[in-house]
Amino acid sequence: MKAKSIKGKSTEEISSVLTESMVDGYQPTLAIVFLSVKQDWEAISKLLDEKGIQLFGATTAGEFIDGEIEGGSIVMLLLDMNPAYFKIEFLETSQETAFKDAIKLGLAGKETFTNPAFIIANSGVALDGEPFVEGIIEGFGKYPSSTDSEVTIFGGKAGDDLALEATYVFTNGKSNNCALVALIIDEDKIDVKGIATCGWQAIGTTKTVTKSEGNIVYTIDDKPALDMLMNYLGVEIKQEDNKDIVTFLSSWYYPLQVERENVDPVIRTAMFANREERSLICSGKVPQGAKIKFSLPPDFDSIDKVVAECKGIKDNAQPQADALIMFSCVSRYLSFGVVMKEELEQVQKLWDAPMAGFFSYGEYGKSKTGKYDYHNNTCCLVALMEK
Amino acid sequence: MNQHLQHILTIVHQEENLSAEQKEAIEKSIKNADKELEITAFKLDRTEKVKRTTAILLEETIEELEQKRKAIEETNAALTQSLEELKAAQAQLIQSEKMASLGELTAGIAHEIQNPLNFVNNFSDVSTELVEEMNEEIDKGNLEEAKEIAQDLKQNLEKINHHGKRAGDIVKGMLQHSRTSSGQKELTDINALADEYLRLAYHGLRAKDKTFNAAMKTDYDESIGLIKIIPQDIGRVVLNLITNAFYAVTERKKLQTEGYEPVVSVSTKKLNDKIEIHVKDNGTGIPQKVLDKIFQPFFTTKPTGQGTGLGLSLSYDIVKAHGGEIKVNTKENDGLPAGTVAEAGTEFIIVLPV
Numbered sequence: 001m002k003a004k005s006i007k008g009k010s011t012e013e014i015s016s017v018l019t020e021s022m023v024d025g026y027q028p029t030l031a032i033v034f035l036s037v038k039q040d041w042e043a044i045s046k047l048l049d050e051k052g053i054q055l056f057g058a059t060t061a062g063e064f065i066d067g068e069i070e071g072g073s074i075v076m077l078l079l080d081m082n083p084a085y086f087k088i089e090f091l092e093t094s095q096e097t098a099f100k101d102a103i104k105l106g107l108a109g110k111e112t113f114t115n116p117a118f119i120i121a122n123s124g125v126a127l128d129g130e131p132f133v134e135g136i137i138e139g140f141g142k143y144p145s146s147t148d149s150e151v152t153i154f155g156g157k158a159g160d161d162l163a164l165e166a167t168y169v170f171t172n173g174k175s176n177n178c179a180l181v182a183l184i185i186d187e188d189k190i191d192v193k194g195i196a197t198c199g200w201q202a203i204g205t206t207k208t209v210t211k212s213e214g215n216i217v218y219t220i221d222d223k224p225a226l227d228m229l230m231n232y233l234g235v236e237i238k239q240e241d242n243k244d245i246v247t248f249l250s251s252w253y254y255p256l257q258v259e260r261e262n263v264d265p266v267i268r269t270a271m272f273a274n275r276e277e278r279s280l281i282c283s284g285k286v287p288q289g290a291k292i293k294f295s296l297p298p299d300f301d302s303i304d305k306v307v308a309e310c311k312g313i314k315d316n317a318q319p320q321a322d323a324l325i326m327f328s329c330v331s332r333y334l335s336f337g338v339v340m341k342e343e344l345e346q347v348q349k350l351w352d353a354p355m356a357g358f359f360s361y362g363e364y365g366k367s368k369t370g371k372y373d374y375h376n377n378t379c380c381l382v383a384l385m386e387k
Numbered sequence: 388m389n390q391h392l393q394h395i396l397t398i399v400h401q402e403e404n405l406s407a408e409q410k411e412a413i414e415k416s417i418k419n420a421d422k423e424l425e426i427t428a429f430k431l432d433r434t435e436k437v438k439r440t441t442a443i444l445l446e447e448t449i450e451e452l453e454q455k456r457k458a459i460e461e462t463n464a465a466l467t468q469s470l471e472e473l474k475a476a477q478a479q480l481i482q483s484e485k486m487a488s489l490g491e492l493t494a495g496i497a498h499e500i501q502n503p504l505n506f507v508n509n510f511s512d513v514s515t516e517l518v519e520e521m522n523e524e525i526d527k528g529n530l531e532e533a534k535e536i537a538q539d540l541k542q543n544l545e546k547i548n549h550h551g552k553r554a555g556d557i558v559k560g561m562l563q564h565s566r567t568s569s570g571q572k573e574l575t576d577i578n579a580l581a582d583e584y585l586r587l588a589y590h591g592l593r594a595k596d597k598t599f600n601a602a603m604k605t606d607y608d609e610s611i612g613l614i615k616i617i618p619q620d621i622g623r624v625v626l627n628l629i630t631n632a633f634y635a636v637t638e639r640k641k642l643q644t645e646g647y648e649p650v651v652s653v654s655t656k657k658l659n660d661k662i663e664i665h666v667k668d669n670g671t672g673i674p675q676k677v678l679d680k681i682f683q684p685f686f687t688t689k690p691t692g693q694g695t696g697l698g699l700s701l702s703y704d705i706v707k708a709h710g711g712e713i714k715v716n717t718k719e720n721d722g723l724p725a726g727t728v729a730e731a732g733t734e735f736i737i738v739l740p741v
Binding site for chain 1: 425426429430433436437439440441443444447448451452
């Protein structure tokens with residue numbers, strides 16, 4: 001399988017680069033497209049339709065190829081994967097139906113391939129990602145011929161250049177700001193290996209979530225959750241007139257680490273704050289009674305950790321790769337800034353394969369010791385290799 | 388680009404004495420320096436941010452821990468108070484147990500005191516008559532006769548004194564039993580102690596219930612001599628075991644009257660470096676499920692109001708404090724074929740080091 005990564009500042013530019021990349025007779029079948037909400041994804045879809053290329057796409061909070069970070073642009077990872085080896089599914093969803101929709105996706109995967117791998121992206125800024133993972137596992141597991149209980153799931157939650165207003169996922173002729181797009185790959189033909197690494201360090205005393213509902217945290221240690229965060233971390237909320245619910249970007253640096261039984265803690269970022277209720281609206285579920293700690297951004301040497309963990313995948317599971325996809329939390333970009341480029345470059349150099357990725361609002365993947373899960377503040381790398 | 392570097396770059400470009408290659412090399416170095424400067428500035432800025440947050444978090448955490456410390460201190464104080472109250476309640480319970488066992492002894496003690504008192508009364512009656520006789524003889528001028536009577540009188544008074552002292556000793560013993568232990572070990576005749584409590588317990592029960600009867604067997608090893616114990620404490624243990632033994636035989640008698648002879652035996656034995664006090668009964672025996680709990684505080688099989696459940700627990704503690712142990716062998720009455728009267732029963736063995 002041959003892959004090429006291309007980028008452009010506009011539909012016209014990307015169109016021209018795409019045509020150029022096909023001059024040598026290269027005929028991609030699949031384009032993994034990450035672009036800024038400023039770009040016209042409908043036009044991109046049309047462009048790819050014309051060239052007979054299937055599309056898996058998401059809007060971003062910054063996009064990159066091969067260690068080159070872009071903003072407001074379009075990046076594409078082109079693959080000439082045999083169309084028999086993959087399938088794209090697109091499902092409109094909602095917080096209420098997310099789990100059921102994901103079950104449908106899990107079943108669809110299992111019906112298409114014996115061993116499917118799911119690369120997913122979802123839109124919906126406040127949509128919790130956990131039901132998607134749980135639903136896919138549920139759907140996949142319930143299929144009668146299921147033999148392997150662990151299904152491969154990687155992916156990211158779409159971004160909107162930190163506006164936190166509307167994100168989109170799209171495929172050929174379809175797009176929605178509350179949907180799930182999935183690239184289902186036949187793992188018997190294409191190896192899909194990856195890893196999710198975090199590095200945020202827990203700090204301070206253990207606290208208890210004393211009141212929560214889904215992804216809304218009302219009180220921590222019986223005190224209003226928002227005030228706790230503001231007091232302990234010295235963060236402030238954005239003042240927006242006449243709005244109770246405001247974005248809480250400053251807290252992305254300092255997410256909550258939610259302790260769990262027998263598995264690694266999971267990171268949950270407070271994406272929004274409710275000024276009236278003094279509550280936090282997190283990117284994922286935070287159960288009432290959960291033990292949590294605040295956390296600080298990783299040291300700059302955590303880039304070495306990410307690279308080392310990716311190297312572990314290269315050395316053990318995937319010595320070679322045709323293409324790389326990376327879903328990296330936007331908070332990493334905020335936190336690592338100009339140093340971020342180093343991480344991307346070093347990871348890409350490990351396999352020396354074309355890479356595309358984006359800065360996301362949430363990630364799907366598996367940590368070294370954990371299970372497939374929905375994460376925040378994580379760097380999630382996927383390596384694809386035709387068998 | 389950093390304005391100073393930009394300035395240098397501009398000068399380099401304007402410099403005519405530098406070759407194109409040299410200018411290119413300098414420009415590359417300047418760009419690298421600018422990149423490194425940018426990274427360093429970012430790192431510094433982020434480090435500052437994290438430092439500021441850490442300081443705030445530290446301050447808040449210290450305050451939180453201080454509040455927790457205060458809460459723990461308050462809880463600790465409340466717990467200490469509860470502990471004190473518990474200790475006081477425990478002391479009261481121990482005292483109640485003592486008084487309860489004293490109650491069991493009262494009738495026996497009364498019986499024991501009655502004997503010397505009878506003697507005292509009889510001898511004093513006789514003495515009164517003797518004084519009258521002596522006066523008559525003096526009036527008659529029979530001084531020799533009077534002297535003989537005075538001699539008898541003296542003997543009577545000695546007997547009164549002897550029995551008075553005996554009563555006094557019994558009262559002293561009773562007081563000792565109820566008094567808080569001095570904790571001092573004394574050389575004690577363990578056989579006499581066991582025998583005294585056996586009799587007191589028996590007479591006590593007889594006084595309360597005329598129908599009660601049980602054979603008492605004793606076998607004391609005289610070679611034991613005197614051993615160092617706290618007599619009040621070991622006395623209480625022996626009394627408790629004997630009272631329990633009498634209770635067990637009485638219970639069995641209620642169930643099985645024909646052919647059953649209640650027997651309580653107390654014996655002592657000297658072994659190499661220890662002595663044993665055996666208190667054995669042929670009563671109901673202790674069920675296995677109860678056996679594990681008999682030394683637990685407040686555990687009792689007696690009906691409400693009849694036992695505090697502290698007797699064996701305190702006995703266990705007392706013997707343990709003496710460096711000894713209490714062993715128990717038992718066979719339950721239930722399930723034995725009718726007529727096998729001798730099989731069931733319980734034997735408690737107090738083992739004390741010497």
